[in-house]
Amino acid sequence: MPADNAPHLIAAARRRHELTRSKAVQALRELEREGTAVTFESVAKAAGVSRSWLYSQPDLRADIQRLRERTRSTGRPTVPPVQQATDASLRQRLEEATARIRELRQENERLRRELAAALGEQRAQRRTDPQRRGSATIGPC
Structure with a gap:
């Protein structure tokens, strides 16, 4: 069996x-x-x-x-x-982004002031230097 x-x-x-x-x-x-x-x-x-x-x-x-x-x-x-992000981590990321935006705005303002000063100096230089009175644009070839 x-x-x-x-x-x-x-x-x-x-x-x-x-x-x-x-x-x-x-x-x-x-x-x-x-x-x-x-x-x-x-x-x-x-x-x-x-x-x-x-x-x-x-x-x-x-x-x-x-x-x-x-x-x-x-x-x-x-x-x-x-x-998934927690509320605390999202709040932290938002605070960091806000701080970075604030820094970038301050930097932009500083750069605008520096550019305005440089352009002012360049304009003043052209007025006082008769050699540089000509056009800075290059004409056709």
């Missing part, structure tokens, strides 16, 4: 199922972390599983649909929560 291999086959099937499941969960989390659009196709491709298998897993199916809806509602993949 042949040996009963059913328990070994069942155990192997369970291991294969758990391995496949862990690959799918890992792929789903990876896509979410990267901010990539989460669809059944993208998860299946990343995990190396079939889309029909994903549809047959109620919890994975719910996660994929939830993430897919989030992407659909904004029209683009969302930024993962770990990469």
Whole structure:
């Protein structure tokens, strides 16, 4: 009489199922972390599983649909929560940008004053130096 291999086959099937499941969960989390659009196709491709298998897993199916809806509602993949800017960091960036704008305005004012002074000196030089009275424009060749 042949040996009963059913328990070994069942155990192997369970291991294969758990391995496949862990690959799918890992792929789903990876896509979410990267901010990539989460669809059944993208998860299946990343995990190396079939889309029909994903549809047959109620919890994975719910996660994929939830993430897919989030992407659909904004029209683009969302930024993962770990990469989203906090209010404090946005406020800090705004303060730094405001300070930089203030510095650039001051520099522009300084450069305008220096340019006005240089142009004034140049004009005064032309009035006092008869050699430089000619046109600075180059004529046609």
